[in-house]
Amino acid sequence: MSIGNSPTDDRPSVGRAIQQARIAARLTVEEVSASTRVRIPLVHAIEQDDFSRCGGDVYARGHLRTLARAVHLDPGPLIEQFDAEHGGRPEPTPAAPLFEAERIRPERRRPNWTAAMVAAIVAVVGFVGFTLFSDGGQGGGISVAGGDTNPEKKPAPHPHTTPAKHPRADPEPSDSAIAGLPKDKVTIKVIGRDGQSWISAKDANGKLLADGLLREGESKTFTDKERIDLVLGNAGAVQLYVNGKEVKEVGDQGSVERLSYTPGDPQAG
Numbered sequence: 001m002s003i004g005n006s007p008t009d010d011r012p013s014v015g016r017a018i019q020q021a022r023i024a025a026r027l028t029v030e031e032v033s034a035s036t037r038v039r040i041p042l043v044h045a046i047e048q049d050d051f052s053r054c055g056g057d058v059y060a061r062g063h064l065r066t067l068a069r070a071v072h073l074d075p076g077p078l079i080e081q082f083d084a085e086h087g088g089r090p091e092p093t094p095a096a097p098l099f100e101a102e103r104i105r106p107e108r109r110r111p112n113w114t115a116a117m118v119a120a121i122v123a124v125v126g127f128v129g130f131t132l133f134s135d136g137g138q139g140g141g142i143s144v145a146g147g148d149t150n151p152e153k154k155p156a157p158h159p160h161t162t163p164a165k166h167p168r169a170d171p172e173p174s175d176s177a178i179a180g181l182p183k184d185k186v187t188i189k190v191i192g193r194d195g196q197s198w199i200s201a202k203d204a205n206g207k208l209l210a211d212g213l214l215r216e217g218e219s220k221t222f223t224d225k226e227r228i229d230l231v232l233g234n235a236g237a238v239q240l241y242v243n244g245k246e247v248k249e250v251g252d253q254g255s256v257e258r259l260s261y262t263p264g265d266p267q268a269g
Contacts, residue, residue, distance in 0.1 A: 006169070012084070014082050014266070015047045022070075027070075032070050032071065035070050036258065037258035038067060039098075041053070042063065046060075050240075058254070061082065063256070064078050064079060084264070109136050110249050181243055185225050185264065186227065186261050186263045187221065188222045188240070188241070189219060189222075189241040190214060190221075190239075191239040192217055193237060194237045194253075195237040195253075196234070196237065197232060197235065197237045197238050198212070199212070199232055201222050201228060201230050202229045209228070210222065226262065231257075231259075232259065235252065235257040243266070
């Protein structure tokens with residue numbers, strides 16, 4: 001699909017505006033492609049107002065936002081113009097009802113019978129000890145002079161029961177703690193945190209490692225010796241770890257981000 005100017009609109013088309021800004025910034029298509037990770041043929045198509053290769057309006061908006069920033073344009077007006085020429089931006093679907101059935105419901109906590117038993121044993125031992133101490137202070141077991149009466153035998157103390165130690169659960173390892181990562185490779189872990197996201201991953205040779213939907217609670221890990229290229233749809237919903245370090249700002253909810261990492265990245269975790 002392509003867009004163009006209406007007869008009464010003197011503004012340049014969306015693609016033409018990006019092209020003019022790129023030329024004014026003295027940037028080539030190859031330089032823009034290298035800085036944005038948007039393929040060269042796709043940059044050419046967008047500058048010709050051909051958005052059929054973007055994969056839909058959502059991805060087209062993401063590409064427009066990325067290219068506009070690369071050529072020093074404000075992406076807001078371009079997105080508004082794109083929406084106006086394509087029937088408006090669709091109303092977002094509320095995320096909570098859509099994914100409610102897929103959320104992992106927490107298990108109901110069971111009563112801690114071990115702790116209750118330990119508390120009961122401690123209470124019994126304490127009561128017996130208190131009773132023995134009280135009886136001893138009131139003259140129990142006193143010998144009578146000249147008499148053959150046997151002193152009252154003290155009850156044998158209740159053997160102390162050592163409370164069973166509650167097993168200490170080892171803390172769950174953090175998602176960012178990836179032990180034994182090879183220094184000469186790049187390792188990427190993507191987790192669906194706040195919803196589902198579409199992801200695509202390729203290695204340095206262009207081999208497709210993953211292409212599909214990442215649901216909330218799922219995770220995928222990729223490793224390559226040279227480089228891994230990622231495309232994240234709804235980037236704000238994922239949690240990303242690169243070489244054991246969490247990438248704090250991946251993108252916004254609904255945005256499409258194209259990322260590339262090599263061994264030693266990120267420089268600042």
